[in-house]
Amino acid sequence: MEYGGNTSCMEIDAPGMDELLIFDSGTGIRNLGNHLERLDKMNNRGRIFITHPHWDHIQGFPFFKPFYSSKNKFSIHLPEQYRGGAQEILSGHLTKTFFPVTLDMLDATIEYVTQKEEREDYGHYSIEYFVANHSTKTAIYKIRIGGRVIVYAPDNELPLNTTPIRFVEKFQEFIKDADVLIHDAQYTLQQYKEREGWGHSAWERVIEVVKPTGVKNLYLTHHDPDTNDEVLRRRDSRLKQYEGAPFDKVSLTREGAEIRIPVKRSETIMSGNRAKVS
Template sequence: MLIKFFGTRGSIPVCEVGFQEFGGNTTCVAVMDDSKQGDVLIFDAGTGIRALGKELMQRPFNPEDKIVMAFSHFHWDHLQGFPFFAPAYDPSKKIDIIAMGEDLDIPDLKSIFAKQMESTFFPVSLENMGAHFNFHLKKKNEEIFTTGKTGSLLAKRHSHPGGAYGYRLVVDDKVFVYCTDVEHGETLDPEVVEFAKNADLLIHEAQYTPEELPKFRGWGHSSWEQAIEVAQLAGVKKLYLTHHDPEHNDEFIRAEEKKCQALFKNCFFAREGDEIKI
């Protein structure tokens, strides 16, 4: 598996000078084959998906290749890039949009996307975008799939206003866990630790510093200290921190990264464009 960051910022995009080393685009992570061919699995569609779309339009696609988009939840910073995703305008592209979890409370997945494409908000409707869309509400926690290789995708709901889901992807005994927009509370959520167990790569949000966290109780986010504790308890091999606060500039994050690496060597604050092979 090859995992690549296209959006690393939380809450809102940031365009100012001094914020671009770690990235100003909101959440988007892509998973693909090492060869960068075949199917693509995308987690969330923040503004970073625009750059991903441009990259995908430059690579060859076979007729059977799919683009699959899985969503942690549908807050604006995880959805706002969708209208600017170039493959969505290509009639030759097949795009599956999924939401997973036994306790999903979404009556109509398609309507979430259609609403933001109404003329009040955007000049092109969902029906006129061009790609072939399939919308799948999977009210179960595990999906087994085959795309040349057999793998599984698990979903787990965690604490966040309105709810959010982490994903655990297993292919050829390699484990990738994506866990953003999660609030642990006064102690770590043991189910998040179990979900991340023995992951080769854990992407865990870390919007706040340990000092900031008490001021934002109830906002649905974690500190980097909590993310490291999850990684340590779960036996994670490599940890990438993401969903950077829009007030944290490059200099600030760089300094926090050094603190993190003193506690957990294989820990990095995600930068847009980072690629991790597992």
């Protein structure tokens, strides 16, 4: 598959970083773990920021091989949910009813963090989030790293009309002037009209909402599972009309994609799969 197949997972890497920075643990995280194993990299440590606990964002969690080595150390971050924080939610998914391995069987040292919306600094980068328009509390993460701003919004519904809470306007303010925005674009506008309220966006609406915000590079993700590569390839070609103005770059995310952003004399590398973006 060219555009999709695995569910959401993204890794960000930057010069001088000595820890992993991962977003979501969909099935793509299994490939990232396999990649790290091939590198024979020992003593992995890092943070995994999960946007929300829907299955497609945590399905790969128990298949991440670094969790099974006592030499490794990770912090797992998740916004508070109706039924609890990060540890409570993940332990509820990883029970013997659903999977043979439970959280207490993982060998790595793991800290579970219920992530707050406010900006927090982690040395080489900082993280804050805006609550998405989705069916459970879902983070739209804003990452400041290497003098750049990356916004990751894989599940977010941009309604066609302005709402009393001014969600679209607040979202536009949050993403203003970002260097990279990765945003949900599961549907066409025609499909969306039959799925309004399902928590995902039409790609045409994403373009319309993001155009005036000063976002430099836009990547559309969370492709509908019933949309094949041929259809997505044609859609990707249509997006090229928006390059140059208003965006420097606009395209669909793909399996194995790497997005490279110059940072002064070095560069930040955002990897799709190594950690898959889908």
